[in-house]
Each structure stands twice: as structure tokens, then as C-alpha cells.
Amino acid sequence: MTEAAVCPVHQERDHPLHPPVGFPEAVGDGPVRMLWPNSVEAWIVSSYAGVRQVLSDPRFSTRKGGQPEMRTDAGETVLDPDQPGNINGIDGPEHMRLRRPLSRGFMVKRMNELRPRIQQIVDEHLDVMEAKGAPADLVTSLCLPLPSLVIAELLGVPPEHQELFQATAGDLFGKNGSKDEYLAHATRLAEVLAPIVAEKKAAGTNDDMIGLMANDTDFSMDELIFLCIGLLAAGHETTSNFLGLFTLHLFEKPDQLAILQRDPSRADVVVEELLRYTVGQLGGSGLIRRATEDVEVDGVLIRAGEWVSVSLMANLDEALCPRAEELDLERDAVSHLGFGFGPHQCLGANLARAELQIGLRSLFERFPGLRPAVPVTELRYRNDMITYGAAEIPVVW
Amino acid sequence: MTVRIDQDRCIGSGQCVLAAPDVFDQSDDDGTGLVLSAEPSAGLLPGVRHAVERCPAQAVTLEE
Ligand code: HEM
Ligand code: SF4
Numbered sequence: 001m002t003e004a005a006v007c008p009v010h011q012e013r014d015h016p017l018h019p020p021v022g023f024p025e026a027v028g029d030g031p032v033r034m035l036w037p038n039s040v041e042a043w044i045v046s047s048y049a050g051v052r053q054v055l056s057d058p059r060f061s062t063r064k065g066g067q068p069e070m071r072t073d074a075g076e077t078v079l080d081p082d083q084p085g086n087i088n089g090i091d092g093p094e095h096m097r098l099r100r101p102l103s104r105g106f107m108v109k110r111m112n113e114l115r116p117r118i119q120q121i122v123d124e125h126l127d128v129m130e131a132k133g134a135p136a137d138l139v140t141s142l143c144l145p146l147p148s149l150v151i152a153e154l155l156g157v158p159p160e161h162q163e164l165f166q167a168t169a170g171d172l173f174g175k176n177g178s179k180d181e182y183l184a185h186a187t188r189l190a191e192v193l194a195p196i197v198a199e200k201k202a203a204g205t206n207d208d209m210i211g212l213m214a215n216d217t218d219f220s221m222d223e224l225i226f227l228c229i230g231l232l233a234a235g236h237e238t239t240s241n242f243l244g245l246f247t248l249h250l251f252e253k254p255d256q257l258a259i260l261q262r263d264p265s266r267a268d269v270v271v272e273e274l275l276r277y278t279v280g281q282l283g284g285s286g287l288i289r290r291a292t293e294d295v296e297v298d299g300v301l302i303r304a305g306e307w308v309s310v311s312l313m314a315n316l317d318e319a320l321c322p323r324a325e326e327l328d329l330e331r332d333a334v335s336h337l338g339f340g341f342g343p344h345q346c347l348g349a350n351l352a353r354a355e356l357q358i359g360l361r362s363l364f365e366r367f368p369g370l371r372p373a374v375p376v377t378e379l380r381y382r383n384d385m386i387t388y389g390a391a392e393i394p395v396v397w
Numbered sequence: 398m399t400v401r402i403d404q405d406r407c408i409g410s411g412q413c414v415l416a417a418p419d420v421f422d423q424s425d426d427d428g429t430g431l432v433l434s435a436e437p438s439a440g441l442l443p444g445v446r447h448a449v450e451r452c453p454a455q456a457v458t459l460e461e
Contacts (some may be wrong), residue, residue, distance in 0.1 A: 100428065103409025103410065103423075105428075107423045108415060108423060109422075340453070345412075347410075350411055
């Protein structure tokens with residue numbers, strides 16, 4: 001086996017929109033070994049081909065337990081490896097059993113049907129922002145409320161439960177909270193959801209996600225509740241952080257912003273390129289797998305039992321597209337890995353796409369002169385292993 | 398030229414539909430991919446090749 005350097009996990013960035021300092025160099029041509037704060041060692045794979053291989057080869061398991069994944073400052077892992085309904089932590093047929101029925105709820109045509117409603121939510125929030133006048137905080141005005149309202153609607157949370165649902169969901173995603181705090185919030189959310197599920201069961205409806213899970217699947221109540229929590233967790237901060245980060249990248253690159261503004265009907269292609277680039281620049285390494293057999297990846301032998309952490313910095317690999325280090329909103333959509341790859345690829349990808357396309361396009365159509373009120377480098381950024389983004393984005397127009 | 402989807406692998410992601418909407422659809426029953434046109438015209442092939450490359454489950458094949 002090739003001897004490889006051990007590199008510490010750290011998240012200091014010299015520019016908030018660029019990868020952590022020293023990380024690209026440490027990862028180099030990969031794979032390298034990296035030591036996590038809980039003293040577990042993992043391979044880090046960051047090439048385009050290597051990442052596709054690890055994420056799609058069934059010899060890499062996503063089953064967790066003692067893993068190098070970090071959720072809390074103490075390096076505690078939050079989820080019980082046997083948590084029912086943890087779709088991201090099971091493999092093969094067990095995973096398919098949960099994934100297939102959910103896919104139905106996220107079908108491309110369903111997401112297209114949802115677009116007018118997403119547009120309405122966006123317009124309403126931009127109306128309020130405009131009426132209140134500049135300066136405004138883009139995060140609280142649009143980025144945060146949009147995905148959480150949309151996911152609540154998709155799940156089918158009735159209006160009378162919305163407020164409590166939003167508040168409880170918000171509590172669940174504090175930065176690096178302790179395991180106990182997380183579990184307490186999750187329990188409260190389960191309490192909020194239980195009567196909603198009971199109502200859908202009684203009505204026998206399947207036209208929203210909760211109804212579909214309650215009435216059209218063999219999911220247990222525990223699975224169903226945890227899947228709702230999972231959808232919320234996965235769909236909430238990711239999309240809002242990305243909408244913010246996209247805007248910041250465009251503020252930093254006015255020539256690119258001009259490309260979007262020249263032809264807003266290309267918002268779909270523009271969002272793909274922004275996803276590719278933004279995910280790549282984040283340099284995260286949060287997708288964790290474990291080899292169940294010896295497997296060679298990028299010329300390195302990964303032994304059965306070893307952990308592998310995948311870095312989506314692979315989106316900046318020249319093997320994906322020419323000038324991969326550059327944001328180029330004129331390029332056609334490429335096969336990027338912003339939503340991962342393999343059977344665990346983002347379930348909500350088509351929803352996130354719709355929200356980001358409509359959100360970004362409408363924002364710059366409504367406020368063509370939108371610009372940051374504070375330099376992008378001086379904003380406060382929220383940083384944990386799952387999500388990264390600006391805590392506030394004060395803007396003027 | 399034959400386009401196929403391996404139903405056992407498919408996770409219903411819809412990437413094929415995004416890449417080539419005239420060639421693929423998703424089943425209303427479980428969201429899995431459906432081939433609308435197994436022998437697509439030459440003009441549709443670039444989209445099909447994207448579908449082959451982007452299908453996260455590597456379930457789409459094009460036999461040339
Ligand atoms: C820009 C926004 C988003 C990004 C960049 C993103 C990214 C990702 C990535 C990279 C994965 C793969 C994880 C792995 O391989 O272990 C993933 C999985 C997942 N995402 Fe997203 N996501 C986004 C939005 C959403 C939304 C809106 C939802 C739901 C409403 C969602 C739900 C999920 C779920 C449930 C999984 C786990 C799927 C499985 O394990 O089978 N995501 N996401
Ligand atoms: S892209 Fe692949 S996994 Fe997704 S629906 Fe099409 S065939 Fe199925």
C-alpha cells in the first residue's frame with residue numbers, strides 16, 4: 001500500500017468562498033489518509049473518477065457505526081446506526097425499500113407541478129423585501145424561508161401546524177449542538193408530526209409525502225417520522241446555504257452575473273454550473289463510506305474495513321470539464337457530482353434545482369442592481385461538517 | 398441503437414428525464430425510469446449519452 005500523509009481536518013479558509021487552507025494541497029492527487037478528531041483514520045478520495053467509483057461501488061457501504069463522521073465538537077456521532085428510517089445509512093435492498101417510494105414523491109414531473117407554487121413563495125418574499133426597502137438580509141428574507149416552506153408543503157404539513165413545525169424544525173439544526181440536544185429536538189419534532197401522520201392515515205390520502213408514506217408504503221411509524229426529520233434536515237439548510245453562496249459567488253464575479261442577467265431563461269444551466277463550482281470550492285469531505293472488501297481506487301489499495309471520505313472537490317477535476325477551476329456560466333451543464341452519485345445521490349436534487357433556479361432568477365430580475373452592503377469577505381459564515389454558508393447577507397439595490 | 402433501463406438498479410432519480418425528456422419518463426407507480434423511445438433518432442443521442450453518464454445508479458445503457 002502507498003504510504004500517505006495524515007492530514008488534520010480543519011475548516012479555516014483564507015477566503016470564505018474558497019476551500020479550507022491547505023486542503024487541496026494536502027489532498028493533492030489523492031487518495032491520502034486523514035485523521036479525524038475522534039482519532040479514526042479515513043482515506044480521502046477527491047478525483048472525479050475515484051469519487052464516482054466509491055459512491056457507486058456496492059463494496060463501499062454507507063452503514064455507519066464508529067465512523068469518522070463528525071457532528072458535534074466532541075466528535076460524537078449523533079445517529080444510532082440502527083435508527084429506523086435512516087435512508088442515508090443503509091445499503092442494497094434495504095435502502096431501495098425506503099428510497100423507491102420516496103422517489104415517487106420527488107419525480108421530475110411532480111417537481112415541475114410544484115414550480116408555480118415555488119414561484120409564488122419566492123415572489124411573496126421578494127415583495128416583502130422590496131416593501132421594507134434596502135438594506136435587507138437575504139438569508140432571512142429569502143434563503144431560509146423558501147426551502148422550509150416548500151418542504152413543509154411537499155410533506156403536506158397542514159397550515160394550522162405550520163408555525164410549530166417551522167419553529168421545531170429550526171431548533172434541530174443548531175451548529176454542533178450536543179447529541180442530547182439534537183435528540184431532544186428530534187423528539188419534539190416527532191411529537192409535532194405524530195398527529196399529522198394520524199390525520200393523513202385517517203383520510204387515506206397519498207397526494208403529499210406524509211400521506212404517501214402513511215398510506216402507500218409498508219414503512220413503520222418510527223421509519224416514517226425519522227424520514228420526515230431526514231427530509232427536513234437534508235432539505236432545509238443545504239438549499240438555503242446554496243442560494244446564499246450562489247449569490248455571493250455572483251457578487252464576486254460581476255462578469256458571470258452579467259451572463260445570467262443577459263439571459264435569465266438559462267437559469268437551469270446556470271444553476272448546474274453554480275452547483276458544480278460551489279460544491280467543488282467548498283472542499284468538503286463529508287460523504288463517508290466503508291470498504292467491505294479490498295478495493296483499488298485511483299491506484300491505492302483500500303482494505304476491507306477502512307473508512308473512505310469522499311470530497312466533492314472532484315467537481316474541480318479537469319477530468320470532468322476543461323478549466324474546471326473556473327466558474328463559467330456559459331458552459332453547458334456537465335455531469336457534476338454536486339448532488340453526489342450512486343444509489344444515495346440526493347433524493348431532493350430536483351426539488352433543490354427548482355428552488356435554486358426560480359429563487360436566483362427572480363432575485364436578480366426583481367433587483368437588477370442587487371449588491372452586497374458589506375464585503376463578502378467580512379460576512380459571518382456558519383460552518384459545521386454538514387453545511388456551510390453565510391449567516392447573514394446584507395444587500396442593497 | 399437500443400436504450401435500456403435496468404429496473405433493478407434504478408432509484409428513480411429522474412436524471413435521465415432531465416437529460417433527454419423525449420426519450421425517458423418516470424413511472425407514476427414508483428418513480429422508476431421508463432424508456433419512451435428505445436430506438437431514438439440521431440438528434441436525441443447526445444441527450445441519451447448524458448443520461449448514461451449521469452444516471453446515479455448506472456442503470457441506463459445505450460447499445461450502439
Ligand atoms: C443544493 C441543495 C442540496 C445539495 C447540494 C444536496 C446534496 C446531497 C448530497 C451530496 C447527497 C449524497 C449523500 C451521500 O452520498 O451520502 C444528498 C443526499 C440526500 N439529500 Fe440532498 N442536497 C440538497 C438538497 C436536498 C433537498 C432539498 C432534499 C429534500 C427535500 C434533500 C434530501 C436528501 C436525502 C434524503 C438524501 C439521502 C439519500 C439517500 O441516502 O438515499 N437534499 N444530498
Ligand atoms: S437516471 Fe437512472 S436511476 Fe434515475 S430514473 Fe433514470 S434510470 Fe432510474
